[in-house]
Amino acid sequence: MATYSRLPGSVALITLQNPPVNALSAAVRQGIVDTVQRALKDPKVTSVVICGQNGKFCGGADIREFAGPMLGPPLVPMIHAIEAVDKPVAAAIEGVALGGGLELALGCHYRIAHSKALLGLPEVTLGLLPGAGGSQRLPRLIGLTAALDLITTGRQHDSSFFSSLHLLCVCSQSISSVCVSGQSLDSRRLSTLPCPCPPDVDSLLDKTMVKVRQRSRGALAPVACVQALMAAASLPYTQGMEKERDLLTTLFNSGQARALQYAFFSQRVVGKWSLPSGASWDNSAARTISKAAVIGLGTMGRGIVVALALTGISVVAVETQEKQLAEASQVVPAMLQREAGRRSLATPPGVISFSSNLQDVCEVELVIEAVFEDMSLKLQVFRHLTSVCRPGTLLCSNTSGLDIDRLAAVTQSPGLVVGMHFFAPAHVMKLLEVVYGPRSSPEAVATAMQLGKRMGKVSVAVGNCPGFVGNRMLKPYLEQANFLLEEGATPQQVDEVLEEFGFPMGVFRMSDLSGLDVGWRIRKEAGLTGPGVESTRTRQGRRYSPLPDQVCEAGRLGQKTGRGWYQYDGPGGRVARSDHWVNIFLEAYRAEHGLVARSIAPEEILERCLYALINEGFNILQDAMAAGPEDIDAIYVFGYGWPRHHGGPMFHAGQVGLGRILERLQHHHHNHPDVPHLKPSTLLRRLVAVGSPPVQKWREFINKERVHSQL
Numbered sequence: 001m002a003t004y005s006r007l008p009g010s011v012a013l014i015t016l017q018n019p020p021v022n023a024l025s026a027a028v029r030q031g032i033v034d035t036v037q038r039a040l041k042d043p044k045v046t047s048v049v050i051c052g053q054n055g056k057f058c059g060g061a062d063i064r065e066f067a068g069p070m071l072g073p074p075l076v077p078m079i080h081a082i083e084a085v086d087k088p089v090a091a092a093i094e095g096v097a098l099g100g101g102l103e104l105a106l107g108c109h110y111r112i113a114h115s116k117a118l119l120g121l122p123e124v125t126l127g128l129l130p131g132a133g134g135s136q137r138l139p140r141l142i143g144l145t146a147a148l149d150l151i152t153t154g155r156q157h158d159s160s161f162f163s164s165l166h167l168l169c170v171c172s173q174s175i176s177s178v179c180v181s182g183q184s185l186d187s188r189r190l191s192t193l194p195c196p197c198p199p200d201v202d203s204l205l206d207k208t209m210v211k212v213r214q215r216s217r218g219a220l221a222p223v224a225c226v227q228a229l230m231a232a233a234s235l236p237y238t239q240g241m242e243k244e245r246d247l248l249t250t251l252f253n254s255g256q257a258r259a260l261q262y263a264f265f266s267q268r269v270v271g272k273w274s275l276p277s278g279a280s281w282d283n284s285a286a287r288t289i290s291k292a293a294v295i296g297l298g299t300m301g302r303g304i305v306v307a308l309a310l311t312g313i314s315v316v317a318v319e320t321q322e323k324q325l326a327e328a329s330q331v332v333p334a335m336l337q338r339e340a341g342r343r344s345l346a347t348p349p350g351v352i353s354f355s356s357n358l359q360d361v362c363e364v365e366l367v368i369e370a371v372f373e374d375m376s377l378k379l380q381v382f383r384h385l386t387s388v389c390r391p392g393t394l395l396c397s398n399t400s401g402l403d404i405d406r407l408a409a410v411t412q413s414p415g416l417v418v419g420m421h422f423f424a425p426a427h428v429m430k431l432l433e434v435v436y437g438p439r440s441s442p443e444a445v446a447t448a449m450q451l452g453k454r455m456g457k458v459s460v461a462v463g464n465c466p467g468f469v470g471n472r473m474l475k476p477y478l479e480q481a482n483f484l485l486e487e488g489a490t491p492q493q494v495d496e497v498l499e500e501f502g503f504p505m506g507v508f509r510m511s512d513l514s515g516l517d518v519g520w521r522i523r524k525e526a527g528l529t530g531p532g533v534e535s536t537r538t539r540q541g542r543r544y545s546p547l548p549d550q551v552c553e554a555g556r557l558g559q560k561t562g563r564g565w566y567q568y569d570g571p572g573g574r575v576a577r578s579d580h581w582v583n584i585f586l587e588a589y590r591a592e593h594g595l596v597a598r599s600i601a602p603e604e605i606l607e608r609c610l611y612a613l614i615n616e617g618f619n620i621l622q623d624a625m626a627a628g629p630e631d632i633d634a635i636y637v638f639g640y641g642w643p644r645h646h647g648g649p650m651f652h653a654g655q656v657g658l659g660r661i662l663e664r665l666q667h668h669h670h671n672h673p674d675v676p677h678l679k680p681s682t683l684l685r686r687l688v689a690v691g692s693p694p695v696q697k698w699r700e701f702i703n704k705e706r707v708h709s710q711l
């Protein structure tokens with residue numbers, strides 16, 4: 001709703017009320033229409049101010065209403081009517097003015113904002129475009145070039161940025177009242193202004209279109225945003241609005257908008273974690289950490305030090321190898337400065353001290369171990385830590401898949417051990433898997449989740465199983481990609497199909513970037529390869545592809561050696577080119593194993609890679625290693641490059657249709673009975689049996705099935 005009051009004098013104050021962000025629900029829109037009418041009818045009122053309750057102007061259209069029928073007054077005519085009135089209307093912006101909220105402010109004749117307010121048009125991140133006149137009014141006010149950048153990225157900025165674009169005036173005190181004088185409003189109606197364009201407008205639009213297509217392959221909304229801005233640049237306002245409406249309708253009806261809105265809500269759902277034990281924010285107190293230590297200053301350790309220091313935590317950075325320590329003490333401060341600059345922080349808030357002595361961690365409240373991915377080494381570090389740290393220190397491991405409980409078992413307080421699995425580069429990547437073992441205390445989980453939040457991460461609580469959630473699902477995906485090579489595909493073919501789907505990099509390009517030796521080491525540790533292991537295509541009772549091991553044995557470890565599944569311009573090269581060696585190698589391999597290459601359709605490549613991964617997601621839900629499908633989807637969107645406009649693997653399964661996924665898995669499993677990952681999970685079968693409920697209902701279904709021991 002919206003409330004109406006008369007300030008002393010002649011100003012009417014309209015306050016939007018819809019906690020927590022005063023989104024423009026049907027009731028709020030109705031409230032605005034009614035209160036504006038009242039202000040117009042009151043002869044004592046000479047000007048109107050619109051503000052939001054609780055220090056927040058407006059978070060935009062109410063996203064929760066998008067799924068239902070359109071009720072209440074529509075936004076576009078409402079904003080148009082405000083712009084048309086003959087009493088001056090000002091938007092007084094505190095907190096946020098996002099999406100429809102900023103569009104409402106653009107319909108007002110004046111805008112004044114608190115210096116800390118955050119503004120932007122993030123619709124593109126929800127699969128939409130600013131559809132309440134924003135794509136037409138904003139460029140008329142700040143020019144086409146700046147509007148293109150803001151609208152196609154959805155980037156949010158503070159009010160000083162917008163004041164430099166003459167979008168608003170900034171004030172540093174709380175906005176309680178604003179006075180607007182009785183000047184002519186003609187020039188204040190943005191819809192009547194021309195759109196300032198640079199001389200090379202066509203080339204600007206073409207370049208932006210190429211850029212947005214490259215940045216998010218297959219995404220519809222960024223392309224529609226550019227098209228709407230083309231209309232703003234070339235058409236009168238009314239025709240531009242028609243174009244905006246048509247484009248918005250197309251986007252609204254697309255599966256992509258539904259996927260992106262689901263991704264918005266799932267990010268919020270995972271923040272409200274709960275464990276099978278019943279532990280959650282509600283009953284678990286997090287400790288506030290001010291001093292932490294990081295053990296091991298390789299790539300991951302360095303990034304974690306920077307991520308902690310950026311939150312203002314004092315960090316002891318420990319590395320026992322002198323050469324590595326010397327290098328890190330040069331590189332880490334530079335990384336910190338760079339990242340602080342990128343985040344517009346004048347000085348990095350945290351203090352870092354470097355040490356080669358594990359004893360120096362004795363005063364900290366939390367330690368993150370980030371040494372080499374080797375269980376015996378990690379056990380050694382944890383034994384040492386438990387003897388030197390103060391009692392009560394939280395001990396965390398950055399392992400990407402090893403058993404947290406084994407690490408906990410060698411400490412004096414197993415309840416204080418959790419996994420904090422960061423993703424490289426750790427100071428940039430948004431995802432953090434917080435791994436709870438059977439003995440991890442709710443307090444330890446809450447503290448790790450809280451720390452992740454402070455670092456700006458999307459933190460997801462996951463159970464302790466090999467590979468946790470992300471890497472456990474990655475295994476069948478990688479496995480299928482290798483089997484496809486055995487059967488006749490090339491690395492480029494597989495990568496192209498996955499990139500066409502929307503992944504920034506296909507599986508082989510990605511493996512080359514990460515380093516092929518990472519998986520090789522894990523497979524050696526698991527006894528799957530190495531000296532004495534016979535080079536067959538069956539290992540430990542299931543189908544196995546020795547292809548990636550053989551590529552490593554040939555000294556091809558990916559980008560770092562200049563060769564892997566592709567060739568590069570030299571060690572550290574970034575541009576992947578197909579390599580004749582790989583084709584010869586694959587032919588020889590197939591001949592050795594009596595395999596006849598066949599032509600494989602893109603649909604089969606996509607299905608086998610994605611459905612094997614999705615099937616493992618169902619197994620994870622069944623095993624209660626993730627609380628719900630939203631957790632898995634957030635992990636894949638924020639940590640594994642899953643295209644956000646496909647929502648996440650579990651959401652995608654729902655969109656494809658669970659029946660179809662089941663049928664295709666059955667088909668592929670029939671053709672490959674020695675590949676257990678293709679055997680449809682019980683949960684998937686159960687969901688299909690009850691009529692394939694929407695993804696939002698799975699959590700409830702799983703909990704019920706568990707109570708009745710059906711899973």
Ligand SMILES: CCCCCCC[C@H](O)CC(=O)SCCNC(=O)CCNC(=O)[C@H](O)C(C)(C)COP(=O)([O-])OP(=O)([O-])OC[C@H]1O[C@@H](n2cnc3c(N)ncnc32)[C@H](O)[C@@H]1OP(=O)([O-])[O-]
Pocket residue numbers: 020021023059060061062063064070075096098099100101103122123126128129130131132134265268269
């Ligand atoms: C035919 C129709 C024509 C339409 C015309 C198009 C109009 C327009 O162009 C489209 C839009 O405006 S699209 C919209 C464009 N706007 C955006 O994209 C802004 C999206 N919002 C944000 O970016 C962030 O929430 C804020 C920065 C506002 C606050 O961040 P923070 O302080 O970290 O807090 P937090 O944890 O993030 O959220 C707190 C709670 O608020 C909830 N909620 C939030 N916004 C909501 C909304 N608009 N709605 C509903 N709910 C919204 C959120 O779910 C959460 O609920 P929970 O139940 O407690 O979990």
